[in-house]
Amino acid sequence: MSENLGLATPRNPPVRLTRDMVNNGFKLRVNELSGQNTDACYQCGNCSSGCPLAQEMDILPNRIIRLVQLGQREDIIQSETLWICASCFQCTVRCPKGIDIQAVMDALRQIALEEGVDHFGPDQIDPEQAAEVPQPGLVGVYRKLST
Amino acid sequence: MKRIGIFVCHCGINIAETVDVKRVAEEAMKMDGVAYVQDYIYMCSEPGQTLVREKIVEEKLDAVIIAACSPNLHESTFRAAAEEAGLNPWQCEIANIREQCSWIHSNREKATRKAIKIVGTLVEKTRLNESLKPISVSITKKALVIGGGIAGIQASLDIADSGYKVILVEKESSIGGHMAQLSETFPTLDCSQCILTPKMVAAGKHPNIELMVYSEIEEVSGYVGNFIVKIRRKAPFVDWSTCTGCGLCMEKCPAKVPSIFDRELTTHGAIFVPFPQAVPNKPVIIKDYCIYFKTGKCRLCEKVCEIGAINFEQEDQFVEEEVGAIITATGFETLPVADLAEYGAGDVPDVIDGLAFERLLSASGPTVGEVKRPSDGRIPKEIVFVQCAGSRDPERYRPYCSKICCMYTTKHALLYKHRVHEGQPYIFYIDIRTGGKGYEEFYHNAEEEEGIIYLRGKVAKIFRDGDKTVVWGTDTLTGRNIEIAADLVVLATAVTPKDSTAELVKKLRIQTGPNGFLSEAHPKLRPVECINSGFYIAGAAQGPKDIPETVAQASAAACKVISLFSRDHLEQDPAIAWVDEDLCSGCRVCISVCPYDAREYDEEKEIVIVNEALCEGCGSCVAACVCGATQQRNLTDSQIKSMVTASLGGK
Numbered sequence: 001m002s003e004n005l006g007l008a009t010p011r012n013p014p015v016r017l018t019r020d021m022v023n024n025g026f027k028l029r030v031n032e033l034s035g036q037n038t039d040a041c042y043q044c045g046n047c048s049s050g051c052p053l054a055q056e057m058d059i060l061p062n063r064i065i066r067l068v069q070l071g072q073r074e075d076i077i078q079s080e081t082l083w084i085c086a087s088c089f090q091c092t093v094r095c096p097k098g099i100d101i102q103a104v105m106d107a108l109r110q111i112a113l114e115e116g117v118d119h120f121g122p123d124q125i126d127p128e129q130a131a132e133v134p135q136p137g138l139v140g141v142y143r144k145l146s147t
Numbered sequence: 148m149k150r151i152g153i154f155v156c157h158c159g160i161n162i163a164e165t166v167d168v169k170r171v172a173e174e175a176m177k178m179d180g181v182a183y184v185q186d187y188i189y190m191c192s193e194p195g196q197t198l199v200r201e202k203i204v205e206e207k208l209d210a211v212i213i214a215a216c217s218p219n220l221h222e223s224t225f226r227a228a229a230e231e232a233g234l235n236p237w238q239c240e241i242a243n244i245r246e247q248c249s250w251i252h253s254n255r256e257k258a259t260r261k262a263i264k265i266v267g268t269l270v271e272k273t274r275l276n277e278s279l280k281p282i283s284v285s286i287t288k289k290a291l292v293i294g295g296g297i298a299g300i301q302a303s304l305d306i307a308d309s310g311y312k313v314i315l316v317e318k319e320s321s322i323g324g325h326m327a328q329l330s331e332t333f334p335t336l337d338c339s340q341c342i343l344t345p346k347m348v349a350a351g352k353h354p355n356i357e358l359m360v361y362s363e364i365e366e367v368s369g370y371v372g373n374f375i376v377k378i379r380r381k382a383p384f385v386d387w388s389t390c391t392g393c394g395l396c397m398e399k400c401p402a403k404v405p406s407i408f409d410r411e412l413t414t415h416g417a418i419f420v421p422f423p424q425a426v427p428n429k430p431v432i433i434k435d436y437c438i439y440f441k442t443g444k445c446r447l448c449e450k451v452c453e454i455g456a457i458n459f460e461q462e463d464q465f466v467e468e469e470v471g472a473i474i475t476a477t478g479f480e481t482l483p484v485a486d487l488a489e490y491g492a493g494d495v496p497d498v499i500d501g502l503a504f505e506r507l508l509s510a511s512g513p514t515v516g517e518v519k520r521p522s523d524g525r526i527p528k529e530i531v532f533v534q535c536a537g538s539r540d541p542e543r544y545r546p547y548c549s550k551i552c553c554m555y556t557t558k559h560a561l562l563y564k565h566r567v568h569e570g571q572p573y574i575f576y577i578d579i580r581t582g583g584k585g586y587e588e589f590y591h592n593a594e595e596e597e598g599i600i601y602l603r604g605k606v607a608k609i610f611r612d613g614d615k616t617v618v619w620g621t622d623t624l625t626g627r628n629i630e631i632a633a634d635l636v637v638l639a640t641a642v643t644p645k646d647s648t649a650e651l652v653k654k655l656r657i658q659t660g661p662n663g664f665l666s667e668a669h670p671k672l673r674p675v676e677c678i679n680s681g682f683y684i685a686g687a688a689q690g691p692k693d694i695p696e697t698v699a700q701a702s703a704a705a706c707k708v709i710s711l712f713s714r715d716h717l718e719q720d721p722a723i724a725w726v727d728e729d730l731c732s733g734c735r736v737c738i739s740v741c742p743y744d745a746r747e748y749d750e751e752k753e754i755v756i757v758n759e760a761l762c763e764g765c766g767s768c769v770a771a772c773v774c775g776a777t778q779q780r781n782l783t784d785s786q787i788k789s790m791v792t793a794s795l796g797g798k
Binding site for chain 2: 018022037062063070
């Protein structure tokens, strides 16, 4: 409606949910890659409350899972959360429904990386700092955060 | 003068923390007529009661006062103890120094002074107490059950199985109630009719149950054990004694009546049986829709009925029955969709309520179990369920939780998904409440395995756009508003009491709460009894309830009736009103104030007498009596006067 009136794009437009969107394959792919059933999440929020990096995230882990449930791919792909997640497994250990949330995060990162965008590279780290970080650590970070 | 013994209870620290019990005991000892005083940590304990019994004998006490908790709790305990020790039970009084003193005060000095005064008033009362005998009342061992839904059926069967007679009165032409309309039941998904109809048949055939369907309560008089009930038996215009239930009349009737049983999704004739498994399976003619009654012409049903069972001349009959106990199990209704303006007020197509969706899902429903939307018969591919439609909305609709909707909506979405595999159900909810055995697991399964999308938020608006019914809601879990162009919307409308409940409770003289549901005598400890003796309640007439809870409550109410009937006589509390015949002027003001109809004018003596079986001892007539002719036993004017004096610190 707003386009017709020549107004700016709404900042928070309603999500027009359809069965195609809910079942668009995104959720299925996440479930397949992670081996988890994201529909099992009942949004208790325990993953977020225990997350040591939650304060740095733009979308909290429980809401990431919620967006998966509703098939909201774009919101997730553009989120910083995937790259701030340290894969510490706190969330996985705490989940009362036994969802391996860390595996879901991995799957989401993999899907995001398929877009071909690097989220970390050798040029983004100070050479002096790099010299102090153990090599396996650096390789791990590159593997996790770049294509 | 009477020798009075006083026993002051600490109730652990419940009393002793705020009230100096030792000082209460010391002061009580100084009161006139008090011969013995003792305090003890738990007077209601076995050693405490033993103390009371022993001291009554040892100290030759004529009366005792227990200064402890409310008489509601332990009056009977201590009266029994006093009786064991040889006292008349009405020579035992309770001074409430807990609920009316220690629990509500914090200043120890003031609370102690008040406790002393409370004990003092009871000493005054006790000095003038008479020894009384309980009033013996006979019992008619036959029960009346009002309402033939699952609650009424279960209660009737339980009472009948124990050997007592039951009259089961049902307003509609068949028993079964709302449960007969349901498709499958949560959380086990067994077919509602399959588990209900055996009970309906059992109730219909039970030698101890007299079914009175198509009947309503006209008038109730009498009292516990001895009620007289007048029942209107509405004219079905069919002679049920000869009708075979062949159904030919129903096939031929040209009238079109919206089916209440099918939530108006279909029509039937003016002569009809509500559903095939009806008990009894006999038709009735609805006068308002019958073409003959309206125009004077037709009588098609009469022509096709080979045995001549149609009788347009029939009139309502009235019968009078004597019963000893009455169970009210009149069930519930749901808030009409028309009342919900923001959800289309019934004007937006393809917005139906939960009971209508039950009919769509039912194998015996209008679509034979296929989910088709009412507007064009198409199978909906996107379906939205809206919970709390009118519930938990104190500002506009009903303040309470309707309790059953979380579960039945999940069941609806599940059954829909089982029938339309490619379809997508969405459920808007505020909270999901699954407090029953196996309920949480049922919900988890629906969410995890069946692909039902739960959206946390209340729906704001429903409107039509082309052939879609659009729902505006929100999902507070993502913080995004949601718009769904749905094919069908199902509202979980608020469970409400039946409109007819208000009228019925007036006839029965039982109570309802602020939301119009029947009130129980105590929310925890007397959940199936009314305050008035002889009345019991079961099922959703008391408040929203699912089937397991309804059945449990029905059996509980039946058990109360059976326990009442297991005695040959009832013992009524004799501490009630009585009349000094010499003083009564016959003004009858007492009749107008008595809430229990216990006052009757005696034409011969020209005075107003007390029906001892009906009087509950509320004291209204005593207060209203202008000439002081009416007095309450053990609470006479002179007792009250000296109690007031004592409570003010005087002598």
